[in-house]
Amino acid sequence: MKFDTLIVGGGLAGLTCGIRLQKNGVKCAIISTGQSALHFSSGSFDLLNELADGTKVDNPLAAAGRVGANHPYAKLDGKFAYYVREAKQLFLDCGIEVNGDAERNHLRITPMGTLKPTWLTFSDFTQLSSPHDIAGKKVLVVNIAGFLDFNTKFVADSFEKCGAECRISSINLPELERLRISPTEMRSTNIARVLENDKTLETLIRELAGKVSGFDSVALPAVFGLSSAAPVRKLKEALDIPVWLIPTMPPSVPGIRAQQQLRRSFEALGGVYMLGDTVVKADFKGNRVQAVYSINHGDISFVAENFVLASGSYFSNGLVARPDSVIEPVFGSDVDFTAGRDSWYDKSFFNKQNYMTFGVATDDKLRIKIKGEVQQNLFAAGSVLSGSNTIHEGCGAGVSMLTALFVADNLIKG
Ligand SMILES: Cc1cc2nc3c(=O)[nH]c(=O)nc-3n(C[C@H](O)[C@H](O)[C@H](O)COP(=O)(O)OP(=O)(O)OC[C@H]3O[C@@H](n4cnc5c(N)ncnc54)[C@H](O)[C@@H]3O)c2cc1C
Known part of the structure; x- marks a missing residue:
């Protein structure tokens, strides 16, 4: 099977990327194992609530320039504000009604009834x-x-x-x-x-x-x-x-609705969405991916000009923690993580956890590195990327959508 772009993972990042590509005439397929983080979403999309040093953020647009050098927001070619606008517009184009403003976080009600800052909230809430x-x-x-x-x-x-x-x-x-x-x-x-x-x-x-x-x-x-x-x-x-x-405890009714709306929009644009299949390995030639293989399709390969890894973090098995390392299981991408398991986590559950910042290593175009070499046609988007702590910094949806749009634009430009 041959496509212009093959996306591994059909959550918020994979679908955002696929929709942008299809809208621009790039023929895409998404292969996705199953549930995404949206199925567990508490009804809001976070952009930036806090900097890594603990400084609270009220205005994500103003604060985005102060994230660390390896944060995904630092790799958007200076177009953070542009992609923020494009992300909200993509939701609205897909019929996902959201309210909120990147110049001022608002408060949303959590399943516990407490109030938390966020960027966009489903209009239900x-x-x-x-x-x-x-x-x-x-x-x-x-x-x-x-x-x-x-x-x-x-x-x-x-x-x-x-x-x-x-x-x-x-x-x-x-x-x-x-x-x-x-x-x-x-x-x-x-x-x-x-x-x-x-x-x-x-x-x-x-x-x-x-x-x-x-x-x-x-x-x-x-x-x-x-x-x-x-x-x-x-x-x-x-x-x-x-x-x-x-919002209730998972599963999230509005989150599932949003996932379905994104998928329907992608398919209406001509994209191919293969749910219930898992990509397991890839063929390389030099620093280029030639094809990937999935569980359901066995020896039948998926060939594409470009590949996007949007397989999520630990929760979706995009990253897998081993006793002394963290790996990315499909392509064997380089993963940024610290040596020594004790440095990965803080025993106090609610403290900042280092392992949350681990993820695949990329260059400034979000092309994946393997053994230190940039892969020319393999990109990463979403929570599989290193450099952000989505829980502590409150930037989960923003990282997924903005990096997905950025990767799509890199592919469209060629
Ligand atoms: C439980 C939970 C709740 C969250 N709630 C919020 C929230 O309310 N607000 C917020 O802003 N952020 C939230 N986040 C942060 C969240 O990570 C991002 O908002 C975003 O939804 C992640 O999207 P993603 O596409 O990068 O990854 P995911 O949503 O994890 O999607 C990855 C997809 O890839 C698939 N996949 C993995 N490996 C393979 C493979 N080898 N082959 C094929 N498919 C594969 C998975 O099945 C999954 O469907 C939450 C995260 C979690 C884990």
């Missing part, structure tokens, strides 16, 4: 500018009876710390009885499927309408709108008070 937006509000926190991945008590406690007055309630719909038989079935995605039925959603809205009188807003788990945002819109329009959807 509430965007706050400060904890004062919650202070003094009477909030009804409602769960679906039997749903364990939304903790009303944590959410109410966090809101009350911000000065809100909360009441907890629950809703019991007969249509959810079948799921409730088994706790493993009572998951966000299954509930969302049941609530895609208009009549069931209307029943839930009627139940809610009977409870919300006297409250300023109602907080609900984000279990609405798996395949489109229509149920979210219907719910919000039907109630007289603001609806605050709170």
Whole structure:
């Protein structure tokens, strides 16, 4: 099989890159093992919340120039602001409704009800500018009876710390009885499927309408709108008070919806998306990749002019930690990591963890190095790259999207 560009990994980075390439007439295929980090997303896309030295960032656009030399943002040819605009536009073009501004992080509500800074938030969710937006509000926190991945008590406690007055309630719909038989079935995605039925959603809205009188807003788990945002819109329009959807524990309903919207956009542009297959090895000639091979296709090779590695970090097996090294298993790329396993992590779980900054080594065009040699047609994008600590710096989505767009532009320019 022959393509202009073959992308390994179909999460946020792989799909962003593929969409940009297809839009510019580059014929792409994406091979992807399975779930991406979007399936676990808490509904927001981070750009830059903190610098490596711990300095808090309110304005990512102004602070991006102060990241370290090996940070992926330092390798965008000075076009950070341009790619930030392009990334948001790509979401909107794909029908993914997001709010937010790169000149000022806003606050999003986490699954625990706490507030965290971020760049873009799905329009399903509430965007706050400060904890004062919650202070003094009477909030009804409602769960679906039997749903364990939304903790009303944590959410109410966090809101009350911000000065809100909360009441907890629950809703019991007969249509959810079948799921409730088994706790493993009572998951966000299954509930969302049941609530895609208009009549069931209307029943839930009627139940809610009977409870919300006297409250300023109602907080609900984000279990609405798996395949489109229509149920979210219907719910919000039907109630007289603001609806605050709170991200649940994974899987993430809006995250999965975004993944599907990106995939549909890529395929509508003519891209080929092969889900459920894993790239396992590559053929090289000199410093060029000739072909890759996957589990499902055995000896049948995928040949392309260029290859993009967007296989994610440890979570997606894009990086694999061995007892004394960290490897990239498909191409055998050079990986930046520190010697001595003890230097990889801090025993205090919430402290900054060094292993998060490890990743594949690249040049200033994000071409991968192997044994110190730059591979002429092999690029890396997203969380497989070294140089950023996505959790500590709060830059996960930004690194994935901006580097993917940058790599795509390098390929388009040729
Ligand atoms: C659990 C979790 C939650 C997160 N939540 C947020 C959040 O809310 N906001 C935020 O800004 N950032 C978040 N992040 C950071 C996240 O890393 C980025 O936002 C971004 O989504 C990562 O995208 P990616 O495409 O680089 O990698 P991934 O999303 O990990 O995608 C990589 C894909 O490659 C596939 N793959 C791997 N190896 C192969 C192979 N050999 N062959 C074929 N396919 C392969 C995997 O199956 C996967 O689908 C989160 C990260 C994790 C792990």
